[in-house]
Amino acid sequence: MHIPDGYLSPQTNAVLGIVSALTAATAAYKTSKTVQSKYIPLLSIGAAFSFTIMMFNIPVPDGTTAHAVGGTLLAILLGPWAAMIGVSIALVIQALFFGDGGILALGANIFNMGIILPLVGYLVYRLIAGRSAVESKRRLIAAAAAGYIAINVSALMAGIEFGLQPLLFHTANGTPLYSPYGLNIAIPAMLFAHLTIAGPVEGLVTFLTLSYLQRNNPSLLQIRNSDSTSEYPSRPHYGKLILGIMVLIVLSPLGLLASGTAWGEWSSKEVQSQLGYVPAGMEKLSSFWNHALLSDYGTPALAHSFWHQSLGYLLSAFVGLIAIGIIAFMIQNLFRKGEAQNGSSTLATKE
Amino acid sequence: MDLPLWLQKNSPLPTTPSLVASPSSKKKRSNFIQKTLEGVIHFVQESIYSEEIALRPGFLQTMDPRLKFLAIFLLLITVNLLRHLPLLWGLYFGILILAALSKVPSRFLIQRVWLVIPLFTGLMVLPSLFNWVRPGDPLWLLWTFSTPFQIGPLHFPAELSITRQGFEGEVLLISRVGISVTLAVLLTLTTRWNNLLRALRTFFVPKIFIVTLEMTYRYIFVLITLMEDMFFARKSRDAGQSSGAEQRRFVGSSIAHLFGKSLQMSEEVYTSMAARGYTGEIHTLQKFQLRWVDVFSLGVSLMACLTLYAADKVLGG
Numbered sequence: 001m002h003i004p005d006g007y008l009s010p011q012t013n014a015v016l017g018i019v020s021a022l023t024a025a026t027a028a029y030k031t032s033k034t035v036q037s038k039y040i041p042l043l044s045i046g047a048a049f050s051f052t053i054m055m056f057n058i059p060v061p062d063g064t065t066a067h068a069v070g071g072t073l074l075a076i077l078l079g080p081w082a083a084m085i086g087v088s089i090a091l092v093i094q095a096l097f098f099g100d101g102g103i104l105a106l107g108a109n110i111f112n113m114g115i116i117l118p119l120v121g122y123l124v125y126r127l128i129a130g131r132s133a134v135e136s137k138r139r140l141i142a143a144a145a146a147g148y149i150a151i152n153v154s155a156l157m158a159g160i161e162f163g164l165q166p167l168l169f170h171t172a173n174g175t176p177l178y179s180p181y182g183l184n185i186a187i188p189a190m191l192f193a194h195l196t197i198a199g200p201v202e203g204l205v206t207f208l209t210l211s212y213l214q215r216n217n218p219s220l221l222q223i224r225n226s227d228s229t230s231e232y233p234s235r236p237h238y239g240k241l242i243l244g245i246m247v248l249i250v251l252s253p254l255g256l257l258a259s260g261t262a263w264g265e266w267s268s269k270e271v272q273s274q275l276g277y278v279p280a281g282m283e284k285l286s287s288f289w290n291h292a293l294l295s296d297y298g299t300p301a302l303a304h305s306f307w308h309q310s311l312g313y314l315l316s317a318f319v320g321l322i323a324i325g326i327i328a329f330m331i332q333n334l335f336r337k338g339e340a341q342n343g344s345s346t347l348a349t350k351e
Numbered sequence: 352m353d354l355p356l357w358l359q360k361n362s363p364l365p366t367t368p369s370l371v372a373s374p375s376s377k378k379k380r381s382n383f384i385q386k387t388l389e390g391v392i393h394f395v396q397e398s399i400y401s402e403e404i405a406l407r408p409g410f411l412q413t414m415d416p417r418l419k420f421l422a423i424f425l426l427l428i429t430v431n432l433l434r435h436l437p438l439l440w441g442l443y444f445g446i447l448i449l450a451a452l453s454k455v456p457s458r459f460l461i462q463r464v465w466l467v468i469p470l471f472t473g474l475m476v477l478p479s480l481f482n483w484v485r486p487g488d489p490l491w492l493l494w495t496f497s498t499p500f501q502i503g504p505l506h507f508p509a510e511l512s513i514t515r516q517g518f519e520g521e522v523l524l525i526s527r528v529g530i531s532v533t534l535a536v537l538l539t540l541t542t543r544w545n546n547l548l549r550a551l552r553t554f555f556v557p558k559i560f561i562v563t564l565e566m567t568y569r570y571i572f573v574l575i576t577l578m579e580d581m582f583f584a585r586k587s588r589d590a591g592q593s594s595g596a597e598q599r600r601f602v603g604s605s606i607a608h609l610f611g612k613s614l615q616m617s618e619e620v621y622t623s624m625a626a627r628g629y630t631g632e633i634h635t636l637q638k639f640q641l642r643w644v645d646v647f648s649l650g651v652s653l654m655a656c657l658t659l660y661a662a663d664k665v666l667g668g
Contacts, residue, residue, distance in 0.1 A: 005531030006472075006524060010431045028559060040559070041624060044566030045574075045617040051567070052574045053606055055394065057386040059598040070606075077610060089560070089567050095535070097544055097568075098397065103535050104427050166485075174487055176520040177434055178527075180479035208603020209610070217611055307664035314658040321654055325647055 001069070001158055001198070002094065003109055005102025007179045008161060009169045016161070017107025023115050024088055030081040046082055047089035050074050054090065058201050066197055068205040069113055071154075072121030072147040076210065077220070080122040088114035108161055112154045121150030121206075134221050135214050140207055147206035148199045152191060155198070159183075159190035383598055384586045391579045395572075404540045409453035411541035415645040416550035422652035423538045429656040430530050433663045436522065442659060443530050446537065453541050460533060468529040476524055480517040483507050487514030544568055570616070577612060581605050 031043065053070030060066050075083035088110045094100035101109045128142035163183030166176040181189065213220050405412060411419060426442070433439050450460050478484045481493075489512035496511070538547075545565065552561045585601065593601075 006528030010428050041617045041620040044563050045570050045613045047567040048570035048574050049613045051571050057383040058602050059383040059595050175516040180476050180520045209607040212604040212607035307661050311661035311665050314661050318654040318658050
């Protein structure tokens with residue numbers, strides 16, 4: 001489910017990136033309050049653990065293998081906030097160092113797998129497990145259900161993100177600029193794959209790991225319980241969190257819509273209707289630029305003339321900058337000819 | 352002495368007995384232990400290879416990591432905003448020159464991106480080529496049925512064709528994904544991981560995240576070695592083919608065991624940090640020094656981005 005760069009528009013990525021950054025900051029604050037100074041080693045190793053889970057090949061009945069995300073498992077073991085940070089950091093490392101998932105799309109990936117997944121997983125787990133004993137069967141069922149549901153909700157989010165792209169971003173003749181499928185195709189496609197394969201795998205891994213810990217090391221399951229009594233004394237606290245996330249979920253498509261129209265992309269009609277007239281000087285310039293660069297350009301649109309102008313300036317500045325760079329490089333080389341230097345470090349002025 | 356029960360039973364042979372998976376036995380049933388071990392080896396190989404390239408004296412390697420990150424980030428945004436193929440491929444050409452200046456083998460760069468992306472992305476967006484999935488102007492008419500037909504609520508027109516919009520969209524998407532991946536690969540290959548992480552601290556990312564990231568990166572290798580050991584141990588004891596349920600139970604147990612180990616390790620790391628005077632306050636060594644080349648390079652990339660964006664607007668569409 002790692003979304004690569006290019007499938008989502010930069011606008012979508014920006015909105016999701018902001019949401020993810022805010023949530024990550026909240027998560028860091030919450031965790032630092034509960035775990036205190038052991039915080040960094042615990043989180044680091046939690047994140048490394050989360051990264052490692054994603055490397056396990058899980059045998060699937062048809063003979064192939066699949067990967068699990070492990071977000072739910074981490075949320076059950078370490079709590080939702082620490083799990084958010086763990087999975088998010090694992091995703092950052094995957095994107096930056098191993099090319100799994102895009103760099104711009106990091107916000108979206110963190111939102112889907114690093115925030116929604118552990119959160120939903122944890123809520124479902126708590127809801128089903130209730131106040132049952134740590135060794136109870138009910139906890140195992142809760143874990144399996146949580147894993148299954150969480151990854152599907154997360155896939156649904158990805159499906160919505162994909163599906164919004166062709167609605168918001170396409171050219172005049174309908175060519176999709178990013179992911180081409182609308183909501184009616186993207187959501188069923190994403191959900192189908194996750195309801196049938198990835199969901200059961202995630203649920204199973206969560207279930208098996210928990211059942212092993214119940215049998216062999218139940219004390220590890222109580223790390224959270226010991227402080228959870230003091231950590232969550234009242235439920236309304238959680239209600240607020242859920243409400244906040246809901247608001248974010250509702251708002252994010254609105255944000256997508258709002259940022260969909262790029263600044264400066266007004267049509268000439270829009271400008272005319274807003275200003276009431278077309279400034280004479282700009283009109284003259286616009287016709288000049290149309291004439292100079294693209295003589296047979298159809299409409300003398302105001303918006304286009306702005307981009308024509310800026311292109312001219314930018315191009316000359318760009319060429320100028322490169323020329324300056326080349327000249328400076330040559331001068332430096334002349335001065336430093338005697339010195340034996342390797343590679344581009346000849347460019348260094350001071351060491 | 353009686354043989355244990357598991358030795359008395361006859362079970363089918365394991366499919367891939369040696370570490371080197373023979374390509375001749377292309378059976379669908381592949382060994383999950385083998386796959387995991389291969390994944391681990393691939394992971395370690397990859398990180399060593401990128402460290403090796405990051406140590407070569409090249410243009411991007413000597414650039415300040417902060418500005419390099421910023422420049423590549425700007426280029427990434429531009430790649431994702433452009434709508435015209437000539438501009439995108441022009442930029443790609445520039446990126447290849449940059450790679451050559453940085454002594455990144457361009458064959459590796461091209462192969463790694465263009466052998467994989469068109470397959471994956473192409474396959475995913477393939478259905479959107481046809482007017483049945485996404486209506487549009489016909490480009491190539493493939494087939495004409497006698498009547499339009501309906502399956503349930505889905506309505507299909509009589510003509511099946513590849514649409515202009517679908518085709519252009521697919522080419523655009525593949526180019527965009529491929530070029531984005533190239534940029535990301537270039538960043539990874541030419542920057543040592545600790546420098547890249549420190550560079551992140553300069554932007555919006557809080558210190559605490561960076562320190563966690565740094566420690567995570569180190570411990571990933573520790574945990575992965577642990578995991579490799581577990582799978583090797585299992586592999587060396589593996590006689591015959593175990594059932595799928597047993598295999599899955601093994602994976603679940605190893606994950607749980609790994610969790611126990613990591614928790615224990617985090618305790619130990621914390622005590623050793625505390626023993627060395629860690630109070631929760633983070634200090635880092637090494638300050639970056641800006642050189643004029645770095646600022647200049649960032650300027651060039653910014654200008655390139657703006658120029659390309661303006662050109663894209665001028666071309667319209």
